[in-house]
Amino acid sequence: MSSPHAARDSSRTNVAIIGMGTVGAGVARLLIDHGDRTARHAGKTIWLSKAVVRDLNKPRGIDLPAGVLTDSIDEVLNDPEIDVVVQLIGGLSPARETMLRAMEAGKDIVTANKALLAEHGGELFTRARELGRSIAFEAAVAGGVPIVANISQCLSANQILSMEGILNGTSNFIVSQMDEKGAGYEQTVKLAQELGYAEADPAMDVDGTDAAQKLAILSHLAFGATVDWRDIPRSGIDRLDPVDLQYASQLGYRIKLLAAARMIDGELELSVAPTLVRKGTPMAEVRDAYNAIRVVGDAVGPVFYHGLGAGQMPTASAVVADIIDTAVGRTPITFQTLEYFSKDRPARTVQRDVAKLRGRYYLRLHVSNHPGTLAKIASVLAEHNISIASVIQHEECSDEAVAAGKTSDEKFVPLVIMTHEASEGAASEATQAIAALKSVDGRAVRMPVRT
Numbered sequence: 001m002s003s004p005h006a007a008r009d010s011s012r013t014n015v016a017i018i019g020m021g022t023v024g025a026g027v028a029r030l031l032i033d034h035g036d037r038t039a040r041h042a043g044k045t046i047w048l049s050k051a052v053v054r055d056l057n058k059p060r061g062i063d064l065p066a067g068v069l070t071d072s073i074d075e076v077l078n079d080p081e082i083d084v085v086v087q088l089i090g091g092l093s094p095a096r097e098t099m100l101r102a103m104e105a106g107k108d109i110v111t112a113n114k115a116l117l118a119e120h121g122g123e124l125f126t127r128a129r130e131l132g133r134s135i136a137f138e139a140a141v142a143g144g145v146p147i148v149a150n151i152s153q154c155l156s157a158n159q160i161l162s163m164e165g166i167l168n169g170t171s172n173f174i175v176s177q178m179d180e181k182g183a184g185y186e187q188t189v190k191l192a193q194e195l196g197y198a199e200a201d202p203a204m205d206v207d208g209t210d211a212a213q214k215l216a217i218l219s220h221l222a223f224g225a226t227v228d229w230r231d232i233p234r235s236g237i238d239r240l241d242p243v244d245l246q247y248a249s250q251l252g253y254r255i256k257l258l259a260a261a262r263m264i265d266g267e268l269e270l271s272v273a274p275t276l277v278r279k280g281t282p283m284a285e286v287r288d289a290y291n292a293i294r295v296v297g298d299a300v301g302p303v304f305y306h307g308l309g310a311g312q313m314p315t316a317s318a319v320v321a322d323i324i325d326t327a328v329g330r331t332p333i334t335f336q337t338l339e340y341f342s343k344d345r346p347a348r349t350v351q352r353d354v355a356k357l358r359g360r361y362y363l364r365l366h367v368s369n370h371p372g373t374l375a376k377i378a379s380v381l382a383e384h385n386i387s388i389a390s391v392i393q394h395e396e397c398s399d400e401a402v403a404a405g406k407t408s409d410e411k412f413v414p415l416v417i418m419t420h421e422a423s424e425g426a427a428s429e430a431t432q433a434i435a436a437l438k439s440v441d442g443r444a445v446r447m448p449v450r451t
Helices: 022-033 035-042 095-104 114-131 147-154 169-181 185-194 209-223 242-250 312-328 330-337 373-383 399-403 424-435
Strands: 012-018 045-052 084-087 108-111 160-166 253-264 267-278 290-297 301-308 358-368 388-393 412-419 445-450
Touching: 012 022, 012 312, 022 035, 022 045, 022 312, 035 045, 035 312, 045 312, 084 095, 084 312, 095 108, 095 114, 108 114, 108 312, 114 209, 114 330, 147 209, 147 290, 147 301, 160 169, 160 209, 169 185, 169 242, 169 253, 169 290, 209 253, 209 267, 242 253, 242 358, 242 412, 253 445, 312 330, 358 373, 358 424, 373 388, 373 412, 373 424, 424 445
Parallel strands: 012 045, 012 084, 084 108, 267 445
Antiparallel strands: 160 253, 160 290, 253 267, 290 301, 358 412, 358 445, 388 412
């Protein structure tokens, strides 16, 4: 079978962008303003031929050459000279249909749409292989951090043993502000929206959905796993109480929305949750809208990647790198050998039962300040084979008690317990049993701990 690029002009790669939002404008700026740079790396001219938009009159902060802007996708699909389509439409539809039509029209694809890949990746990647096309998607995970290329290419001599990371810059910015500035959740979300880090509806960022979708994609690459992102146990930062940030700090930890994948006995443990990470470790020091991923391979050992995970130019940087790789032929080669979303390659791993996940836990309660209360709680933990590592209990007139609406008359006090390692199933059952005790008032807060 001949290369899909064999009959194309070797001196120039013509590119079309579909979707000229923030990232699309950044991609156009790099292609237009830095053509000499892209040509140097590609060994040929990367030429922006078309940019498809819905509203031709909308300002985009960039002056495009005459004839580039269009509201007709057919001008791209019917032009045999256009080699690469940069698909930057968000959501699932019409993004899915647009990508299929572009591939069927003979175009290779570059995309930043992680939700589309997480939902319809199997169909899209199988169809691309059938058509002899390729899909590049570095910008779909962690923005400007080159994690896709590193896992699929640079670390290909390794069996990946584990990955964990901060994959959502919006959540990390919110938590960092709450932790360092003492700001409230709603106030910080508003600030993130004003700065452009959060959408008008930030639900997918703050409830863990975005991180779960990215983790599903990385798990395909690293472990050959077929994972529906909905099956990944996940919780977000939308219910994070500032008092937990204070207690975590007292214990020597920071709280991060951590996405984690580990291979245990041939099964894959996956989770997304606010997690206590020990201060002084690289992951704990990741601030603001930055992303970070720690990968452990059996040959290379631990490797740490850190950078801006969102924003116009970091994401555009990843998109243009994919365009260059596609233009020079690297993407078509690696795509055909990539163990990702292929119906002909069965998954090598299965997802581990959530109840079997093991780790340490942080548990915060409001308890009656009466003799025997701690003993009752310790007894419940013991019944579930969970041992206590440490305890923090302040007097009932503490700032934390007042902030939680508890007065000295009510005689309820905050109690924080750090456990030794236990299974998720046992920890969940024990938490429910403890919350049902008459001496415990309100919601029991439980979070995993990374040491």
